[in-house]
Amino acid sequence: MAWFKNLQNTLKLNTEKKKGIPDGVWLKCKSCSEIIYRKELLKNSQVCPHCSYHFPLSADEWVDIMFDEGTFKEWDKHLQAADPLKFVDSEKYKDRLKRAQTKTGRADGVVTGSGQLNGHSVVIAIFDFGFMGGSLGSVSGEKILRAVEMAIEKRFPLIIISASGGARMQEGMFSLMQMAKTSAAIAKLGEHRLPYISILSNPTTGGVTASFASLGDINIAEPKALIALTGPRVIEKTIRETVPEGAQCAESLLKNGFIDKIVDRREMKKTISKLLEFFQE
Amino acid sequence: MLKENMLTSSGVMMNRELDMAGTATRIDSVTETKAGSKGKSKKNRPEFIDKHTAWEIVQLARNPYRPFTLDYINLIMTDFVELHGDRGFRDDGAIVGGFANFNGEPVVVLGHQRGKTTEEKLRRNFGMSYPEGYRKALRLMKLAEKFQKPVFTFIDTPGAFPGLEAEGRGSAEAIANNLKEMSRLKTPIISVIIGEGGSGGALAIGVADRILMLENAIYSVISPEGCAAILWNDESKAAEAAKRLKISAGNLLNMGIVDEIVPEPEGGAHIDYERTAANLKRAFINNLTELKELSPYLLVEQRYEKFRRIGEYLEE
Secondary structure (H helix, E strand, O other), X not given: OHHHHHHHHHHXXXXXXXXXXXXXXXXXXXXXXOEEEHHHHHHOOOEOOOOOOEOOOOHHHHHHHHOOOOXXXXXXXXXXXXXXXXXXXXXXXXXXXXHHHHHHOOOXXXXXXXXXXXXXXXXXXXXXXXXXXXXXXXXXXXXXXXXXXXXXXXXXXXXXXXEEOOEOHHHHHHHHHHHHHHHHHHHHHHHOOOOEEEEEEEEEEHHHHOOHHHOOOEEEEOOOOEEEOOOHXXXXXXXXXXXXXXXXXXXXXXXXXXOOEEOOHHHHHHHHHHHHHHHOO | OHHHHHHHHHHHHHHHHHHHHHHHHHHXXXXXXXXXXXXXXXXXXXXXXXOOOHHHHHHHHOOOOOOOHHHHHHHHOEEEEEXXXXXXXXXXOOEEEEEEEEOOEEEEEEEEOOOOOHHHHHHOHHHOOOHHHHHHHHHHHHHHHHOOOOEEEEEEEOOOOOOXXXXXXXXXXXXXXXXXXXXXXXOOEEEEEEEEEEHHHHHOOOOOOEEEEEOOOEEEOOOHXXXXXXXXXXXXXXXXXXXXXXXXHHHHHHOOOOOEEEOOOOOOHHHOHHHHHHHHHHHHHHHHHHHOOOOHHHHHHHHHHHHHOOOOEEOO
């Protein structure tokens, strides 16, 4: 397992690089093109102060926003994909994995653990879209399952923050089955009368939307997040139906009745904390 | 058709051998279940070798002359009473279901239904369900639970219908909810993939105690064409994608995703409906007999364990 030792070194080396915001003092908002002072953006939970565009967050940045300082403990950090199909497309799955690991400083795309949110103990799972599009594979499925089982053991509420393109194709049917595995865990959590809050960030699509992300006791979306089973590009390509702008955004889902609330990221911690008080035993 | 007829004659000869292979496969999977072994030990089982290439199997699985859900229901069950609608929006023709009598006992049966004629294909939307179809399926499964009847589901769909209306009425939520509810349903569930098992739309009625698969069926996280389009940006690489995604019954049995392969006559299920149905009926009876010995509590716990251990990862 020498290559794993190498990876561990890379992981250490890259912890400084893992933030999603590019370097530099100033940057341009992707949505309104206004120039923003980097420090100001960071203080603003990475929401554009001019147009409220929500910049994508890495899992670590979510941890900083959601948890009371220094309280978060990560679990199962070194679980890694096994490449059960020995999958190769234009590139080996193993190489894709290595590249994503180097880029994010993470062994795979989901971070799980527990910590304090305004003093409430919670279990959390957070998707890192930067790791192969936050795709759901055996590792993320197993980590979520273990997190749920830990929540049951400790009797803590569960929060999952999704950002995912769906099932990880490179793991074939193993990845599809993670939808069943995670949903079964959520069902079990419910039987133990423990609350589950699902936060859907941009984008949440495919198998993640069609499993645990839609199953929250409370489903919360970030403003304008794309949330879909089949995203607009695939709809247009497969059945040649034109998808109007915003048809699959959080606001439409709220109107159609599939999410409870849209919450601005700057209000997220406060809102979740309020909900947790309601759930308290 | 001539080619198919020619295949029939050799198919009959081959069939006894196929049946025996099928039985052997089943016993292996049952022994494993009883030993309560973890995922890894399935490697001890002799590898099942597919008789065709991946792309040939894709063609067989999608063959329009193959038996569909209603054919099997009529061949292995009696007194089928079809029930309609999700009690919320409409009746989705892409999924059929109802009560039937199987081997002398009342059961709930449901499945995706493709069409045979052009008119029927359109009415059934080529077996691609809207959310209403999944909700109808769940309604029937809940009925089965309430009245303690076993559930049989037939999987045969290219996938959930990828349209805006379906999205707006909550395809994702309907599938997710089925996964959650099926995982705790307090009655035996046996699923069989009879043709194409297309991703979430297939899994939505496939969270079962036993997952059977016809020899020339496929079950995949994404269609080979979709995979080729995304990963190679070239749909003509579909045959290559089919092979690499490992979507055949043999592969999936070896991977521990499905529990048993139901043999088909030489040349495919469409060559001899009765014989294929008879093989399936035998597999249903054997599995149901075993499942009925479990209390509802044990049944649900074993189902949870079954899905809990699916996944391959490294832990340091």
